Amino acid sequence: MSLKLRLLLVTISLTVASIFVMAVVSVNIAVDESSDALQESVQEKLLSQNVQTKEAIENYINNIESQVRAKSYNLTTVQAAKDFIEAFNTYSEQRSALTRAEETQLMGYYTNDFATRFSELNPAEYDSPERLVSPLSTVSKQLQYDFIAGSSLPLGEKDGLINLNNGTDYARAHSVFHPTMQKFLYEFGYYDIFIADSQTGHIVYSVFKELDFATSLKTGPYAETGIGEVFNAANRLSNPDQVVFSQFASYLPSYMALAGFAASPIVDENGNNVAVLIFQMPMDRINSIMTHGDKWSAKGFGESGETYLVSPAGLLMNESRFFVEDYDNYLKAIQKKYPSAAKEIASRETSIGIQPVDSPSSRKALNGESGFLEIKDYRDVPVYSAFSTLKIGDYNYALMAEIDVAEALAPADEIGNSLIVSALIEFIIITSIAVAVAVWFSLKIIKPLITLGTACKALTEGEGDLTVSIKASRIPEIDRISNSFNVFIGQIRDIVAQTKQDADTLASAAEELSATTQQSASLSAEQKNQTYSVATAMEQLTTSINAIAQSSATTKDKGIEADASLKENVERVRMAAKNIELLVELIRDSSGIIASLKGEVTQITTALNTITGIADQTNLLALNAAIEAARAGEAGRGFSVVADEVRTLATQSQESAVEISRIMETMNSTSDKSVSAMERAERAADGGIHLVELVTKAMNELSNTIDVLLNMSEEVATATEEQNVTSEHVSQSVSSINEMAVEAEQGANQINSAALELAEIAARTRNAVERFKV
Numbered sequence: 190m191s192l193k194l195r196l197l198l199v200t201i202s203l204t205v206a207s208i209f210v211m212a213v214v215s216v217n218i219a220v221d222e223s224s225d226a227l228q229e230s231v232q233e234k235l236l237s238q239n240v241q242t243k244e245a246i247e248n249y250i251n252n253i254e255s256q257v258r259a260k261s262y263n264l265t266t267v268q269a270a271k272d273f274i275e276a277f278n279t280y281s282e283q284r285s286a287l288t289r290a291e292e293t294q295l296m297g298y299y300t301n302d303f304a305t306r307f308s309e310l311n312p313a314e315y316d317s318p319e320r321l322v323s324p325l326s327t328v329s330k331q332l333q334y335d336f337i338a339g340s341s342l343p344l345g346e347k348d349g350l351i352n353l354n355n356g357t358d359y360a361r362a363h364s365v366f367h368p369t370m371q372k373f374l375y376e377f378g379y380y381d382i383f384i385a386d387s388q389t390g391h392i393v394y395s396v397f398k399e400l401d402f403a404t405s406l407k408t409g410p411y412a413e414t415g416i417g418e419v420f421n422a423a424n425r426l427s428n429p430d431q432v433v434f435s436q437f438a439s440y441l442p443s444y445m446a447l448a449g450f451a452a453s454p455i456v457d458e459n460g461n462n463v464a465v466l467i468f469q470m471p472m473d474r475i476n477s478i479m480t481h482g483d484k485w486s487a488k489g490f491g492e493s494g495e496t497y498l499v500s501p502a503g504l505l506m507n508e509s510r511f512f513v514e515d516y517d518n519y520l521k522a523i524q525k526k527y528p529s530a531a532k533e534i535a536s537r538e539t540s541i542g543i544q545p546v547d548s549p550s551s552r553k554a555l556n557g558e559s560g561f562l563e564i565k566d567y568r569d570v571p572v573y574s575a576f577s578t579l580k581i582g583d584y585n586y587a588l589m590a591e592i593d594v595a596e597a598l599a600p601a602d603e604i605g606n607s608l609i610v611s612a613l614i615e616f617i618i619i620t621s622i623a624v625a626v627a628v629w630f631s632l633k634i635i636k637p638l639i640t641l642g643t644a645c646k647a648l649t650e651g652e653g654d655l656t657v658s659i660k661a662s663r664i665p666e667i668d669r670i671s672n673s674f675n676v677f678i679g680q681i682r683d684i685v686a687q688t689k690q691d692a693d694t695l696a697s698a699a700e701e702l703s704a705t706t707q708q709s710a711s712l713s714a715e716q717k718n719q720t721y722s723v724a725t726a727m728e729q730l731t732t733s734i735n736a737i738a739q740s741s742a743t744t745k746d747k748g749i750e751a752d753a754s755l756k757e758n759v760e761r762v763r764m765a766a767k768n769i770e771l772l773v774e775l776i777r778d779s780s781g782i783i784a785s786l787k788g789e790v791t792q793i794t795t796a797l798n799t800i801t802g803i804a805d806q807t808n809l810l811a812l813n814a815a816i817e818a819a820r821a822g823e824a825g826r827g828f829s830v831v832a833d834e835v836r837t838l839a840t841q842s843q844e845s846a847v848e849i850s851r852i853m854e855t856m857n858s859t860s861d862k863s864v865s866a867m868e869r870a871e872r873a874a875d876g877g878i879h880l881v882e883l884v885t886k887a888m889n890e891l892s893n894t895i896d897v898l899l900n901m902s903e904e905v906a907t908a909t910e911e912q913n914v915t916s917e918h919v920s921q922s923v924s925s926i927n928e929m930a931v932e933a934e935q936g937a938n939q940i941n942s943a944a945l946e947l948a949e950i951a952a953r954t955r956n957a958v959e960r961f962k963v
Contacts, residue, residue: 195834200627201620208619228573231597232561235575238489239590242496243579245478246588250581253451253470254432256377261429261453261466266384269366270455270464273393274386276359277403281328283357284335291334296322298338303400306344310444310537321400321410321441329391329403332359336398347398348374363394370396378474380448383416383467387424387454390417393464399442414440416450416467423452423465434582437472437500439542447472447506447542449581472506472541479507485514493572493593499551501584505544511568512540522568546587550576554587566591573597637667645845656682680789687782688954695775700948701768707941708761715754745903752892763885770878791857794850801843801850808836808843862953869946876939883932890925 260266287295299318307315325333335353342349351367353360374382374396383401384394390407401411406420415435422433432453440448448469455464479498481488490496495510511519512534523544524531533543550562559577566572571594579586640659658678659671815836818829 199830199834201624204623204627205616205620208616208623227598227600231573231592232575234489235494235573235590235592236561238494238496239575239577239588242479242481242590243577243588246475246498246579249474249478250434253468254434257432257451257453257466257468258430260373260468261455265366265369266466267455267457267463269362269370269394270384270466271457272362272366273359273384274388274464276357276362277328277332277386277391277393280331280357280359283359284331284355286327287331287334291339292330295330295334295338298333299400302338302344307444310446312533312536315441315445324408324410325404326391329405329409332403333398333400336402337400340398345397348396350398366394367396370394378471379468380443380471381469383469384455385420385465385467387462387464390420401442411442414438415448416440416469419450419452419467420465423454423467424462426454426462429454429456429460434584436502436582436584437470437506437542437586438502443469445542446537446539447500447504451582476507476541480510480513483513485510491592491596493596494591496588496590497546498579499546499555499587499589500542501555501586503545503547503551503555504542505540505546505567506586507541509540509544509567519568522570526567526569546589548574550574551587551589554578554589555585557585563594571595634664634667637664637671684782684785684789691775691778691782691954695947695950695954705761705764705768752896756892794854794857798850801847805843807838808840812836876943 296318299322304315304318322330335355336350337347340347340350348367348371352364370382373379379396381395381397381399383392385392385406390405390409390412392402392404392406395402401409401416404411406412406417409417411417415438419433419435423431426433430453432451435450435452437447437449439445449472450467450469452465452467454462455466457463475498479496481490481496485495486492490510493510497509498506500506509519511522520531520535523534523540527545530543530545534540537543544567546567548564548566550560550564553560553562554576555578557578561573561575564572564574566574572591573594575590577588579588637659658675661668661671815829815833
């Protein structure tokens with residue numbers, strides 16, 4: 190994987206991860222804050238709804254209390270109580286006893302009409318009718334028969350009978366007071382209105398004439414129910430302004446529906462308790478208040494909000510909203526939690542007085558507390574619940590205002606979804622920008638490195654172009670490497686250029702030296718031949734003076750030519766000596782330059798060793814970082830990738846340093862060989878100079894001898910006697926000259942060999958630096 194791709198992956202990964210984490214955190218914070226704000230808003234709203242509903246119920250209860258108090262004070266009511274009590278007590282005397290058929294019909298009402306309706310509304314049968322009928326007095330049976338069992342009016346409409354037309358005082362009193370009571374009941378929506386004799390407890394009057402009519406609230410079957418409770422409580426009151434309330438509870442004459450009673454004493458003009466006025470409070474009115482006329486949404490309760498009242502026994506006192514709006518799912522939820530209650534609710538088609546409510550908030554409210562909680566309601570669904578205590582008489586009722594948590598926090602979910610969409614859009618935009626910036630940034634970083642790599646590759650694999658220069662990238666770290674590379678290449682370029690120039694000069698001097706030595710060798714050979722001829726002539730001279738005299742002229746001519754040639758050779762040898770000395774100086778200069786190059790190479794090698802050491806340490810540090818990242822687990826994975834990349838780069842740097850070191854070692858070896866060859870050339874040149882000096886000396890001596898020979902040739906004619914002696918001396922001199930000529934020829938050959946070797950060294954040096962472009 191290339192460095193560019195790695196940089197892109199690392200940069201994009203870090204950017205994407207950062208943006209993702211930031212988006213998730215921002216969305217979570219926003220959702221949490223909106224949830225908290227919504228919860229506070231819901232709390233305020235539910236508490237307000239609870240208070241408003243509580244005020245409505247309290248106003249209604251206060252209105253009932255006022256009506257009971259006012260009605261019990263009413264003179265008509267007082268008179269009605271007196272007349273009904275008196276007529277009740279004399280009814281058996283004024284009406285004939287029940288016949289067996291009438292008693293059977295009365296029992297049939299209990300066992301058939303009432304029992305059938307009761308079975309329709311309740312899953313279980315009520316107690317035996319005999320238990321309800323047997324405690325009844327004669328007058329109770331007579332009145333129940335006349336107004337209930339004997340009435341042709343259907344069940345639930347017995348209040349339609351106004352006048353019995355049986356001639357009794359009760360019939361006359363009923364026809365007088367019943368219409369007024371009935372009108373009042375319908376006007377204010379009460380379930381029933383009772384007048385009970387304070388002495389006997391008998392219910393002497395009832396609007397609807399149910400099974401409790403004419404029974405005793407002291408000894409009868411309903412003495413222990415709510416109506417008996419309020420009768421006894423009101424009958425004990427000494428203050429007629431007081432009103433007592435019973436607990437709402439199931440009431441048999443009302444088919445086990447919830448029933449609550451309010452009562453106040455009826456006092457005569459003397460302040461004596463005559464009777465007790467009892468109102469059976471209408472559950473439908475309370476239900477209408479608590480259900481807000483079934484207009485929950487219109488009243489601001491949303492899709493799941495509701496208020497409901499819980500009795501001290503923990504039973505629902507108004508219809509559940511979900512019973513009204515979503516009956517099937519409501520019944521399924523109750524079936525899971527309260528199977529028997531669900532069966533009864535389905536049978537009676539109402540949840541009032543049947544469905545249990547046992548939540549933390551309802552328990553607190555029944556204990557007199559108020560507040561706000563998040564709970565699971567009777568459906569086992571999370572709701573926000575605002576609760577308070579409603580006081581009715583001496584009893585605490587729990588008034589609840591609730592809404593599903595899911596609906597209450599739905600705006601927060603919508604906000605969260607909106608934020609998520611916005612975050613995704615921002616994420617895509619920022620990620621796109623980050624990718625573009627990462628691509629640009631990676632190219633910005635990688636381009637100088639590619640240029641540097643290309644330059645290094647050209648030096649190792651190409652034609653050795655030392656004119657290459659890396660431009661500044663405006664990245665300080667990379668520019669430091671580029672500048673160092675440019676300086677190093679400049680130094681190498683200068684060294685190679687100087688070496689190439691010196692090699693050209695050295696090659697030229699070597700060629701010139703070789704030509705001179707070849708010419709010297711040719712002259713020496715010729716001189717040897719001439720000395721050989723002189724020696725032959727001298728031998729002939731000793732045997733024949735005449736021949737010597739004859740050839741003396743020739744010898745003189747030859748001597749003159751040899752002297753001229755010898756002087757010319759002497760001058761050439763002197764020039765060769767100077768060229769060899771110049772060659773020696775050039776060799777010494779080249780040797781110094783190559784030694785300096787060797788020093789630079791040594792410094793570069795030292796720097797490369799330092800770089801290699803740094804790469805090793807970097808590799809080790811990266812390895813340690815990778816190990817630490819592995820220990821850190823998932824949190825260190827990103828750092829582990831970076832550590833691997835650093836280790837890979839360190840390895841590549843180390844390999845590049847090793848490659849450059851190898852090249853430097855090759856240059857160092859070549860420099861050593863060049864220095865060694867130049868040192869040998871210097872020694873050979875020194876030897877050549879020495880030989881040239883010897884040749885020069887011999888040639889000078891030869892020149893002097895030839896001069897003497899010429900003089901002697903001139904005197905040969907006049908001094909033949911002295912020729913033998915002179916010829917012997919000449920013969921010896923010629924022998925010496927011959928030996929010197931041989932030595933000069935050998936020296937010239939050695940100088941020529943050294944010059945050839947020096948030329949080869951110059952050629953190799955030139956070939957070594959020729960590949961570099963300077």
